[in-house]
Structures are given as structure tokens and as C-alpha cells.
Amino acid sequence: MTVDRRKFVKVAGLGMIALAAKPAAELFGKDIEHVPAGTAHKLDVDHPKTAKRWAMVIDTRKCRENPDCDACINACHDVHNVPHFEEKDEIKWIWKESYHHAFSGDDNEYMPHDILHSNVLLLCNHCDDPPCVKVCPPKATFQREDGIVMMDWHRCIGCRYCIAACPYGSRSFNWRDPREGLENKNPNFPTREKGVVEKCTFCDSRLARGQLPACVEVCPHHALTFGDIDDPNSEVREILEQNNTIRRKPSLGTKPQVFYIV
Amino acid sequence: MIEKALHGGKAYWALIVVILGVIGVGVATWFYQYHNGLTVTGLNRDVSWGLYIGQLTFFVGVAASAVMLVLPYYLHDYKAFGKMTVLGEFVAIASVIMCVLFVFVDLGKPMRITNVFLHPNPISMMFWDTIVLSGYMLLNILISRVALDAEKKGIAPPKWIKPFIILSIPWAVSIHTVTAFLYAGLVARPFWMTAVMAPRFLASAFAAGPALLMIFALIIRKFTKFDPGEKAINRLSIIITYSMAINVFLILMEVFTAAYSGMPEHLDHFKFLYTGITDANGVTHTQMVPWMWASSILALVSLFILFVPKLRKNHGLLFMACAAVFISLWIDKGFGLMIAGFTPTPTHQIAYYMPTLPEWLIMFGIFGIGAFIITTLYKVALTMRGAVK
Numbered sequence: 027m028t029v030d031r032r033k034f035v036k037v038a039g040l041g042m043i044a045l046a047a048k049p050a051a052e053l054f055g056k057d058i059e060h061v062p063a064g065t066a067h068k069l070d071v072d073h074p075k076t077a078k079r080w081a082m083v084i085d086t087r088k089c090r091e092n093p094d095c096d097a098c099i100n101a102c103h104d105v106h107n108v109p110h111f112e113e114k115d116e117i118k119w120i121w122k123e124s125y126h127h128a129f130s131g132d133d134n135e136y137m138p139h140d141i142l143h144s145n146v147l148l149l150c151n152h153c154d155d156p157p158c159v160k161v162c163p164p165k166a167t168f169q170r171e172d173g174i175v176m177m178d179w180h181r182c183i184g185c186r187y188c189i190a191a192c193p194y195g196s197r198s199f200n201w202r203d204p205r206e207g208l209e210n211k212n213p214n215f216p217t218r219e220k221g222v223v224e225k226c227t228f229c230d231s232r233l234a235r236g237q238l239p240a241c242v243e244v245c246p247h248h249a250l251t252f253g254d255i256d257d258p259n260s261e262v263r264e265i266l267e268q269n270n271t272i273r274r275k276p277s278l279g280t281k282p283q284v285f286y287i288v
Numbered sequence: 289m290i291e292k293a294l295h296g297g298k299a300y301w302a303l304i305v306v307i308l309g310v311i312g313v314g315v316a317t318w319f320y321q322y323h324n325g326l327t328v329t330g331l332n333r334d335v336s337w338g339l340y341i342g343q344l345t346f347f348v349g350v351a352a353s354a355v356m357l358v359l360p361y362y363l364h365d366y367k368a369f370g371k372m373t374v375l376g377e378f379v380a381i382a383s384v385i386m387c388v389l390f391v392f393v394d395l396g397k398p399m400r401i402t403n404v405f406l407h408p409n410p411i412s413m414m415f416w417d418t419i420v421l422s423g424y425m426l427l428n429i430l431i432s433r434v435a436l437d438a439e440k441k442g443i444a445p446p447k448w449i450k451p452f453i454i455l456s457i458p459w460a461v462s463i464h465t466v467t468a469f470l471y472a473g474l475v476a477r478p479f480w481m482t483a484v485m486a487p488r489f490l491a492s493a494f495a496a497g498p499a500l501l502m503i504f505a506l507i508i509r510k511f512t513k514f515d516p517g518e519k520a521i522n523r524l525s526i527i528i529t530y531s532m533a534i535n536v537f538l539i540l541m542e543v544f545t546a547a548y549s550g551m552p553e554h555l556d557h558f559k560f561l562y563t564g565i566t567d568a569n570g571v572t573h574t575q576m577v578p579w580m581w582a583s584s585i586l587a588l589v590s591l592f593i594l595f596v597p598k599l600r601k602n603h604g605l606l607f608m609a610c611a612a613v614f615i616s617l618w619i620d621k622g623f624g625l626m627i628a629g630f631t632p633t634p635t636h637q638i639a640y641y642m643p644t645l646p647e648w649l650i651m652f653g654i655f656g657i658g659a660f661i662i663t664t665l666y667k668v669a670l671t672m673r674g675a676v677k
Binding site: 116117126127130131160162165181182185186187192203220221223 | 324325326327329331332333334336337391394395396397398400401403404406407408409411412413414415418470471474475476477552553568629630633634635636637
């Protein structure tokens, strides 16, 4: 399987043709973005980042120290061609929410003022037991073996059952043509059509090329850590052992894989 | 048999033309929505299901309610329902078709609808809902067709149809149970995550469906020679009375559980519906309050008329009570239930949703298709029985 895929990418540079001809699950479910011809050798496709279970730790202390920093949000939305629309048609993969709303019910009015009035980064939790995957009628959203909750934008029928099922508000629907909300398109990542749901992918396509997720890589304050939570020697495990972390709505049993240091 | 729908008087054709006009407007609006995307609706990132899926929920109930005639007539040999039963089955057929259309117009990618069958996901309740709904439609088409055929020939329906009739009874219960499971199994939506959802759906269905049928029966009785019989009307109104009473009881159970426990994630949905709710910025949102109190008042008024035998037996009042039942339940289940499920949102924010004009027009277009099916099928049945020419 892996060998086939590597061969395919090498032979390629024909990403464009592949995009048109290959079933969507192969494009988005596995790894290939359409890499412009001739640049494939610069990307470390021979050493994709792999893990048994991907997870992320967000150090909200560092975010609080830099309340105006939007580096991760801008990087993510630029890389993934996330359009800019006003609230009604809004699409967001990673965004800021007030602590009160991000951890609704777990806050209290007497907690440190700077925490209570701070913003917290939210994104798809890539749950171990994802309710969105359970409900999707045509299996357009699915979970990979490494835990990433993926979407096949060519299969999605736009029923939005996954949005109803997600307890974190992590999913957005393309109410209108997203290309109308894009000023500069990133040619290395597909745009979507109106009528499908989308969300954070933990940068599966960057992982496949040996890169870290865009938000993690771009963060100037090293607030985001990404790694294999199944590997006891990984950085995420080290951070989780040394810090008290919380997750959003753990009582729901979805087992979110995004951890927060408060 | 169906050719009888092609011959009718002026009034019949005038009705057909009006219905076709409403359908035409709906279809044109759907093309507008298809071209521009669902942005033309009031739906948004927070309230992602609204009027359309509300109608699906409501009309699955209307479809299921045919069982309230089928069960007494076939299982208990309650002869008085003889003339009404086939009319109930026709309402069921029209309702299921409307349900399918409401799902269709809600889809972002309607042309991919076959993906549901090409890549079925048996853990998804939507998969099971598709199966039970299509099965129910086929059962009702088969049963009503065979029954009418037999009636036309003046003979008893063939024996082989009986197992299908018996099967249609639990099947009717299943369609609304599975529809309740669409919502009741979602960990993200505390308002819907209640074991009472399916029973409440059934109770409201067995009130709203027969109420609609009663309205139809009283209208055609007035304009044709068709008479369902006083006994049938009485019995049906008692069915409506108790189903409505049970439904109101179950709603009150929900209110008690939420209010007495005081858990914000349960209670706040009810506040949003009945009292208005204040958000973190101090803004109070009351857009649902007039709707829900209208629903509550209509429910109480209808129950008063229905419970007093003297009032209930007056056909004018009965008609009004049935209309009140239907509108009350439509607001509660076809509108409020959906919106309150999404509000407050999972991040406990108060979202805003009101259907837009295109949404209403598309909804009425689909109602028109339902009305067209019912009108033509009733015409066939009534012509056959010599009630109209």
C-alpha cells in the first residue's frame, strides 16, 4: 500500500492528472496533495510523519501572553484555502473562543481574571470515538488508523448530520461557493465546492510529506505541540506527564485528542 | 383505476391548478437554492438544520399515524373505520413522499444522494430511517391498492395481503421510533438526548396525523356524498384526544426534569423556547417565545374542546380543535424542536435562525406535492365509491 503510494507520487509530478482521475478517498484519505511538477523532490515524501495515534497539546499560557497573535489561524486558513465569509456563512478550521464558551460549564467567575477573560484555540478534537463518523450516512467522514478524523469531500452529500453530532462545533458547511471568499488561492491544496462539510484534518497531507501541521510549525511561541501519544518517548507525552491538562467535555466519552494546559 | 383522477368537475380542476401553481413556485425556488447554495436559507454554522428537517420529522409522524386506523380496522375488526382506513393510507403515502423530498431539498449535494446506497453506513440512524421509510411507503401502496381493487370488484381483499397489513402496524411504529433515534442518540445535543423522544414523537404523531385526516374527512363530507360515518368520526376524535393528552403530558415530563434538576445544559433549551434566554453579553433572545406559547395555548384550547363530549360532537368545533391540534404540534415538532436542539450551541452560545422566504416557498411547494397526491388519490377512491362524479 505504502510502496504503491510512494511510487505513485514519484512517477507523478502528475498530481494534476491524479487529482482528476483518482478517487477522492485516495487523495484526501491518504496523503497526496497535488504537488506542482518538479517540486516533489523537495518534499520529504520518502519519510512521511507517521504515528500510532496523533494528538496535540495547546499551551494556553503562551497564547494568553500573546493575545493578539493569530499566526496559527492565518497559516491554517491560507494553506487550506479556507474562505473568508461573515458569520452566517462562516467557515473555520481553527479559531479562538472565549474560555467561558470553550470550556462552558467548567469555568467559574472566581478563577484568575486573565484566564477567564482569555481566548482559547479550538479545532477538531480528532476524537478517539468520533460521533461524527458514527452518523455519516455515506461514510464520507471516517477515522484513519492513526486516529485522524478525515473527510472525503467528493463523497459528502451535505446532509450536515455530522454537524448535529459534533459536540465541539468543529465542523463548517459550505453554504455558498467557497471560491468566492478566497483572495489568494494556495494552488497546492484543493478548494471545496458549495454543499459539503469541512474541518481541520490535522494536516494529513503535510504529515505525508514529512511536515508538521501548519499551525504547529508557524506558531512563534511554541504553544502547540503535535506528536504520537502512543509513543511514551514523544514530546506530547512528556508535556502531558509534566503538566496538568484538560480536554473539552471529557464526560461525553468522545475521547478528544487535543489537550489544553491552562 | 388511476384514470379516474383525470375526469372531474370545475371545482376539482380549479383545485388541481392552484396546487400545481404552488408546486411550480416551490420547484422554481428550489432551482434558485440549488444554484446559489443553502446560503439562501436562514441556516448557519450553528443552526444547521431547520425548517426542512423539521418537516421531515413532523411528516414521518403523520405517515405513521395511519396505523391508528389500520390497527382497529384490521386487527380488532372495527368496521366503522372501513371507509376511512384507505384515506389514512393515502395520507401516509403522500407524507412519506414529502419526507423524502424534505431530505432532498436539505442536501448540500443532492445529486450525490445515491452515495447513501453506494456506501451505506449501518451505524448511522439515517441509514435505518431510509430503510424503514421506503419499506413503509411500499407497504402502504401495496395495501391500499389491493384493498381498493377488492372494493371495486365488490369482494373481500385476498388473504395473502393480511400478513402485509399486520406487518405494517409495527412498521408504522418503527418509522417514528427510528426518526426519534436520529436525534435522541446525539451526545452533542442534550435537548434531544432523552429517552422520551420516541414515545413523545409517537404520541404527537397519533394526534397530528388523525387530526389532519379528520380535517380532510370533514371537508370532503361537506363537498361530496362521502360520509365516513358518525361512529368513525367519534372514535377518531377520541384517538386524537388521548394522543394529544399523552403528548402534552410527555412535554410536561421533559419540562419537569429540566426545570427541577436545573442542569443548565438541559434547562437552557427550554428557557430559549418558553421564556427567552440571556446570553453572555447580556442580550436576551426571545424569537421562539411567541411561537411556543401559541403552540401551548392551541394545545390547551384543543384539549378543552376535545375532552368535553358536547363540544367534541359539534363538527364545527371539532374541525377547529383538529386544526388547533395540528398547528400546535407543527410548531412544537416541525419548528421548535429542531431549532432548540441547536440553541444554545455546543459552546453554549445563542444562535439565531428564522426561515427565509425561499425556505417557506420550498416548504409550501412540497406541501403542494403532498396535496396533489392526496387530492388525486382521494378523487380516485371517492369516484369509485360513487361519492363524486
